[in-house]
Amino acid sequence: MRESAISHRISENGQVELSQEEIRRYSRHLIMPEVALEGQKKLKAARVLTIGAGGLGSPLAMYLAAAGVGTIGVVDFDVVDESNLQRQIIHGTSDLGRPKLQSAKEKLEDINPNVKVETFEEALSSENALDIFRDFDIIVDGTDNFPTRYLVNDACVLTGKPNVYGSIFRFEGQASVFWAEEGPCYRCLYPEPPPPGLVPSCAEGGVLGILPGAIGTIQATETVKLILGIGEPLIGRLLLYDALGMRFREMKLRKDPNCPICGENPTVTELIDYQEFCGIPQAQAAAQQNAVPEISVRELKEKLDRGENVYVLDVREPHEYEIANLGARLLPLGELPERLHELDQNAEIAVHCKTGGRSAKAVKLLKDAGFANVYNVKGGITAWSEEIDPSVPKY
Numbered sequence: 001m002r003e004s005a006i007s008h009r010i011s012e013n014g015q016v017e018l019s020q021e022e023i024r025r026y027s028r029h030l031i032m033p034e035v036a037l038e039g040q041k042k043l044k045a046a047r048v049l050t051i052g053a054g055g056l057g058s059p060l061a062m063y064l065a066a067a068g069v070g071t072i073g074v075v076d077f078d079v080v081d082e083s084n085l086q087r088q089i090i091h092g093t094s095d096l097g098r099p100k101l102q103s104a105k106e107k108l109e110d111i112n113p114n115v116k117v118e119t120f121e122e123a124l125s126s127e128n129a130l131d132i133f134r135d136f137d138i139i140v141d142g143t144d145n146f147p148t149r150y151l152v153n154d155a156c157v158l159t160g161k162p163n164v165y166g167s168i169f170r171f172e173g174q175a176s177v178f179w180a181e182e183g184p185c186y187r188c189l190y191p192e193p194p195p196p197g198l199v200p201s202c203a204e205g206g207v208l209g210i211l212p213g214a215i216g217t218i219q220a221t222e223t224v225k226l227i228l229g230i231g232e233p234l235i236g237r238l239l240l241y242d243a244l245g246m247r248f249r250e251m252k253l254r255k256d257p258n259c260p261i262c263g264e265n266p267t268v269t270e271l272i273d274y275q276e277f278c279g280i281p282q283a284q285a286a287a288q289q290n291a292v293p294e295i296s297v298r299e300l301k302e303k304l305d306r307g308e309n310v311y312v313l314d315v316r317e318p319h320e321y322e323i324a325n326l327g328a329r330l331l332p333l334g335e336l337p338e339r340l341h342e343l344d345q346n347a348e349i350a351v352h353c354k355t356g357g358r359s360a361k362a363v364k365l366l367k368d369a370g371f372a373n374v375y376n377v378k379g380g381i382t383a384w385s386e387e388i389d390p391s392v393p394k395y
């Protein structure tokens with residue numbers, strides 16, 4: 001059986017016994033022949049590393065702890081922010097401002113004090129990934145960005161570990177088990193990263209708070225199945241979940257013989273610079289070249305206070321305007337090209353959005369259309385809320 005390889009490896013982690021307390025705690029597992037005492041001991045002997053204590057990492061680590069996975073490693077270096085609480089259920093309101101690793105560790109130890117939680121308070125990088133991965137049996141990817149996702153994949157291939165993958169966006173998620181020894185890897189599916197900025201992050205595009213719960217628990221299920229060596233793992237299959245339609249679909253994945261890391265003639269034989277690979281520095285340089293004139297929120301405030309004739313244009317969407325606005329004229333970026341005629345070419349125009357990205361595009365568009373005196377409000381309405389007027393809600 002293909003799935004028994006990892007399960008067998010875990011059995012070799014060392015002899016473990018269950019205490020009476022553990023036998024009571026895991027009774028609903030122990031009475032199932034698919035788990036039984038032997039399986040529960042495997043769970044206890046298993047060492048699982050979760051990358052990130054965020055949306056996916058929360059349900060994932062909590063269920064793995066409850067299920068009795070003996071050692072859970074968590075890599076994260078973030079602090080708990082209010083905007084995390086809508087989905088990152090491992091952290092609570094009283095944890096605001098604390099390192100995520102602290103609140104995650106406390107929560108996991110409260111769920112199950114038998115679990116050993118190993119924390120790595122650092123960004124996963126090409127320098128530390130192989131060292132960290134080496135001591136774990138299974139790696140579970142709960143990251144939200146492409147450089148880290150490729151890094152996790154490559155480090156898993158190079159160390160021979162299964163990579164239990166999940167990703168989420170808005171109302172949709174996907175999950176798979178990438179394990180080069182048994183099937184395709186993430187690069188077999190996505191050989192090239194998307195151009196930077198093309199795929200919006202959850203911070204830009206939003207995510208249904210429950211969505212990581214659905215995907216994270218699928219990742220936890222796959223992890224437990226791999227440890228126990230039962231069922232059909234998601235190896236060679238990409239599971240697609242659509243929360244709005246409430247549908248699951250499945251895509252067959254094949255190992256690519258030309259895959260640069262797990263193929264027949266690999267060209268990637270060590271970890272590389274993943275920022276570079278994903279085109280981030282190049283995109284930053286290009287952005288600098290295409291830089292548009294900017295103004296800080298303080299400068300804008302001073303201009304307005306002096307009664308200067310500045311026309312403030314908001315290029316966000318109407319539903320965002322409803323949450324918070326500066327009383328500016330609303331004209332969403334997507335409609336701007338057709339509605340240029342509504343604006344005065346000779347006016348001094350300050351363009352803002354949520355954090356400054358969309359408004360920079362709008363300024364470029366206006367400049368190209370012959371508007372002479374337009375500039376971008378750096379940091380957008382978020383900066384205005386932080387630096388000028390805290391009564392403007394930050395979202």
Ligand SMILES: [Zn+2]
Nearest residue numbers: 185188259262
């Ligand atoms: Zn591959």
